[in-house]
Amino acid sequence: DIVLTQSPGTLSLFPGERATLSCWASQSISSNYLAWYQQRPGQAPRLLMYDGSRRATGIPDRFSGSGSGTYFTLTISRLEPEDFAVYYCQHCGAAPKSFGGGTKVEIK
Amino acid sequence: EVQLVESGGGLVKPGGSLRLSCVGSGFTFSIYSMNWVRQAPGKGLEWVSSISSDFSYIYYSDSVKGRFTISRDNAQSSLYLQMNSLSAEDTAVYYCARGYCSDTNCYYPFDTWGHGTLVTVS
Numbered sequence: 611d612i613v614l615t616q617s618p619g620t621l622s623l624f625p626g627e628r629a630t631l632s633c634w635a636s637q638s639i640s641s642n643y644l645a646w647y648q649q650r651p652g653q654a655p656r657l658l659m660y661d662g663s664r665r666a667t668g669i670p671d672r673f674s675g676s677g678s679g680t681y682f683t684l685t686i687s688r689l690e691p692e693d694f695a696v697y698y699c700q701h702c703g704a705a706p707k708s709f710g711g712g713t714k715v716e717i718k
Numbered sequence: 719e720v721q722l723v724e725s726g727g728g729l730v731k732p733g734g735s736l737r738l739s740c741v742g743s744g745f746t747f748s749i750y751s752m753n754w755v756r757q758a759p760g761k762g763l764e765w766v767s768s769i770s771s772d773f774s775y776i777y778y779s780d781s782v783k784g785r786f787t788i789s790r791d792n793a794q795s796s797l798y799l800q801m802n803s804l805s806a807e808d809t810a811v812y813y814c815a816r817g818y819c820s821d822t823n824c825y826y827p828f829d830t831w832g833h834g835t836l837v838t839v840s
Contacts, residue, residue, distance in 0.1 A: 654834055655755075657827055660827040698763050700765075702826060707753070707765045708765060
């Protein structure tokens, strides 16, 4: 089974700063099967990125994804107040469709 | 509007059973794979189970295999999760989420999520 490890656990930044979140896979996976989700407090998760680097419908272009093999990143170019949330990566290939442990982006 | 609405959560004693439901609207339910994901209080997301549009594949996480059963009724645009032998470790908000299957695989992200239903085992 593929295990996803996210780092850091918490990222403390000011609005306007750049955020870089990491997701490590325990074995090589296709970027086609790597997705990112955002979860704001008290809300359900929502799809941010799929295929590693494609933005889901309605997601602003300050969000970008990259990576291949065992290392993937989610970058938020300039943090807006609504971006302070928890972010999860997910392997959406063959089951189990595991999630990473999450990175909380908090206001510094 | 594409929407998923879960129901059926509640308080149940250890060893008990519960059946969750999820109704989809605003899309053709029968062509999408469907999934259950849970989140224990203050914890991260945990994939629980998936079922393809045509029932050809069903998968469970190791933590629920043998205790939980996923099913669907495409005519009713409904997804279900029968949960048996519940323990405190099953306490969580349970989300249903929409996936997709192409002609070749079901390796697609979860693009629509419900608001979740809380299951408390105590």
